[in-house]
Amino acid sequence: MPKIKTPLVTKDLKTKVLRIRRQIHQYPELQFEEKKTQKLILDELKIIGIKGRKIARTGVVAMVPGRDSSSKKKVLMLRADMDALPMDEDTDLEFKSKIKGKAHACGHDTHVAMLIGAAELLKRKPVGGPVKLCFQPAEEAGVGAQVMIDDGVLDNPDVGAAFGIHVWAGIPIGKMGIVLGPCMAxxxxxxxxxxxxxxxxxxxxxxxxxxxxxxxxxxxxxxxxxxxxxxxxxxxxxxxxxxxxxxxxxxxxxxxxxxxxxxxxxxxxxxxxxxxxxxxxxxxxxxxxxxxxxxxxxxASTINDKKMCEVLWKASETVLGRKNVFEDKPMMGGEDMGLYLREVPGCFGFLGMKNPKKGSDAMHHHPLFKVDEDVLPLGVEILYRTAERYYS
Ligand SMILES: [Zn+2]
Ligand SMILES: [Zn+2]
Structure with a gap:
């Protein structure tokens, strides 16, 4: 991986995010079963001093106040999906799935951990406005986002923009791919x-x-x-x-x-x-x-908003450097992030974590899928910088 510094993510926070990710990884839960993951999120947010609440059966929503309560901009939402896949994990990881027939083989465990890490940064060093945290169940079945929306995740306070990051095994670690426009089918x-x-x-x-x-x-x-x-x-x-x-x-x-x-x-x-x-x-x-x-x-298809792409692009550049952010091609896979992006503008980016030296090159949904955990602090800081830039 190119030498990339994440100055905001302290050693303690790095360790914590890693611990959270590994904990979720060992106990994968399928669509609308994410009770353990939901409890872990609520507990970890509580430790940070953020009150989360249950939504969409097994999801969590929470607000982190901004520095400036008079911000006129509608609220920014950061989204992480939570669910695992109905398959066996075949890696040699010491923290591999303990549940037969269930595995975090898409990286949603890392998404939850990164968003909790970003929440801690947002609490410690508030940005120019409030941030809504959206922990969504049941992405793999393509139904979780709709239940979150039906249960009012975009309302009260109204969301003005939504961002999400997916760790991506097709992109080398340390790089971010952003599709400017139609992104996933x-x-x-x-x-x-x-x-x-x-x-x-x-x-x-x-x-x-x-x-x-x-x-x-x-x-x-x-x-x-x-x-x-x-x-x-x-x-x-x-x-x-x-x-x-x-x-x-x-x-x-x-x-x-x-x-x-x-x-x-x-x-x-x-x-x-x-x-x-x-x-x-x-x-x-x-x-x-x-x-x-x-x-x-x-x-529904996921369509990125050009203006919001710029927010995520610049935030990613701040962390990864200019050379490491690139315009990606649309993909024929599906993602229910697209449902939020039909309601509000936003952007969904692909954060590289391919690293053959660490065995992190099997594609998503493969029994050997393995995340290069060096991606965790990168994701934490990019999410934070996205919120900072949105309100700047
Ligand atoms: Zn998946
Ligand atoms: Zn996924």
Whole structure:
């Protein structure tokens, strides 16, 4: 890692953030189960002198007052997600997950620890206005942000801007990637049942073969991206699963398909849904079958606000140096941070933590995913500097 100083993060604070991260790491909790993590956050905030309250079942919201109570700017919100993934951890870490089938393999444990660290700095050295701390459950399922919003996280006092940082295994430690504009894709899912008429495989003329229809449907779906979608915009339509009965001589009555669509613009998202339904129904009917479609809009796209990108950019430069902050490309993965950014302007940045020397190069959601913990003080100070710059 390039030599980077974090003057605000004292040795004690570094140790504390590390301890918190490791504690959460050992006891990962899935969506809306984050009771232990919630208690830990409330306890740690209390020690700092910040009163947090429960929200969204297993989340926490808290306010840290600013230096100047007369600030006219609407409140800044810093967000950390809290949940783990339903998978086993396969690292050799002494503090690896103690819970079978659950692991912090996306780095949300580091997000919580970094935000608690930033809270301590904000309390010790208040910035020009109040900061709302948002500890959100259930990000991986794409549902936590909506419950936080429904429970009023953006109200009372009203939030004027929201920021979040994700530690990122695709970026070297010590660098920050910021996407100026559409940042992460909207995620939609579909289940399709293609219905035909099953029967003896040797008599295709008296049956309606749903396997043949499915193959035509899958081919025709490729035309959504290549022939319907604006090539300047970006889109993915992928069938991820094809299932039917297994036999050599029986044609099944139906085939089930599953898949996902990824888009950035709202118009693009609507278009993909419309064309998918038309193609599946049209192709099935033309070939003598029928279809049932369950299309679910899961996560909205995350769109960064250019002005707010500048706030996070400058804050990151203050900590990492000018050379280490760069314009990143949009990603086709989804993030429910986007739901806050539909309500208020803000920015979601990717803080690098790739370090092959320490084994921190497995991608997120991989059993060997490992965070280079040197990222912790960087994240703490960048979050603090973001708040400082927002009110400057
Ligand atoms: Zn994840
Ligand atoms: Zn994540």
């Amino acid at each position: 909207a995620v939609d899912e579909f289940d399709i049942t293609i219905k035909g008429k099953g029967g003896h495989a040797a008599y295709p003329h008296v049956i309606v073969d749903p396997i043949y229809i499915s193959s035509q449907v899958i081919s025709a779906l490729q035309s959504v991206v290549s022939r319907n979608f604006d090539p300047i915009d970006t889109c993915v339509v992928t069938v991820t699963s094809v299932n039917s009965a297994i036999s050599y001589n029986i044609t099944p009555p139906e085939v089930k398909l599953q898949g996902t669509c990824r888009t950035f613009s709202d118009e693009g998202r609507k278009l993909v849904k419309k064309r998918l339904i038309q193609i599946v129904n049209g192709t099935s009917r033309t070939l003598g079958g029928s279809a049932e479609i369950d299309f679910r809009q899961m996560i």
